[in-house]
Amino acid sequence: MSYSKLTRFSEIGKKIIAVGRNYSEHAAELGNAVPSKPIIFLKPTSSYVKSGQAIKIPNGCSSLHHEVELGIVIDQKGCDIPESKAMDYVGGYVLALDMTARDFQDEAKKKGHPWSLAKGFDTSCPIGNFISKESLADPGNAHLWLKVNDTMKQDGNTKDMIFSIPYLISYISGYFTLEPGDLILTGTPSGVGPVTQGDVIKAGLDGISELEFKVEQK
Ligand SMILES: O=C(O)/C=C/C(=O)CC(=O)C(=O)O
Numbered sequence: 001m002s003y004s005k006l007t008r009f010s011e012i013g014k015k016i017i018a019v020g021r022n023y024s025e026h027a028a029e030l031g032n033a034v035p036s037k038p039i040i041f042l043k044p045t046s047s048y049v050k051s052g053q054a055i056k057i058p059n060g061c062s063s064l065h066h067e068v069e070l071g072i073v074i075d076q077k078g079c080d081i082p083e084s085k086a087m088d089y090v091g092g093y094v095l096a097l098d099m100t101a102r103d104f105q106d107e108a109k110k111k112g113h114p115w116s117l118a119k120g121f122d123t124s125c126p127i128g129n130f131i132s133k134e135s136l137a138d139p140g141n142a143h144l145w146l147k148v149n150d151t152m153k154q155d156g157n158t159k160d161m162i163f164s165i166p167y168l169i170s171y172i173s174g175y176f177t178l179e180p181g182d183l184i185l186t187g188t189p190s191g192v193g194p195v196t197q198g199d200v201i202k203a204g205l206d207g208i209s210e211l212e213f214k215v216e217q218k
Pocket residue numbers: 018019020021022023026030032067098100186187188
């Protein structure tokens with residue numbers, strides 16, 4: 001199957017590689033230092049959820065946080081990709097949420113344990129429609145926002161990323177071979193916070209993509 005024209009959700013679905021603390025205001029709001037190199041973690045593909053389905057609060061979680069992020073969809077296999085060629089490997093974009101069980105993450109951080117449960121539970125990766133490369137002229141200067149029950153909570157711009165999209169693709173491909181369909185979540189701007197059962201999350205990207213998800217108890 002050719003991935004040269006990724007157009008459907010079903011074509012997004014290999015690895016989900018996420019970047020953490022990529023906006024300095026977000027690092028600060030959670031009391032973290034600005035990283036000197038990208039912080040990378042993985043989410044399983046079972047965490048995907050599409051518009052029309054619900055985000056489920058995982059068992060035992062008492063602090064589920066929203067994080068709106070720009071997702072990069074890869075459409076060519078590559079490793080050790082130079083920064084100058086990185087954008088050639090991009091097939092398109094997707095607006096995504098990196099839902100985070102913040103209480104699980106805080107406990108894991110204290111114990112030096114991995115973030116897998118905090119970041120990878122079922123429904124922790126809601127995504128919007130596939131956005132073609134042509135539709136988002138400058139992914140390095142795109143407005144991202146998120147509302148909970150119609151109140152604005154996150155209002156950021158990808159120009160404030162610490163590590164740029166080409167740098168992230170190059171860096172990540174030095175460790176993981178990138179494959180068509182892989183998704184890179186590029187980190188969240190500030191304003192993350194809790195959601196509870198019955199809340200409705202809406203998010204948008206530059207007037208070209210919007211998503212809406214209801215939050216339910218599992
Ligand atoms: O270190 C923390 O307390 C939290 C970090 C994150 O959740 C990182 C992200 O997922 C992000 O910045 O988008």
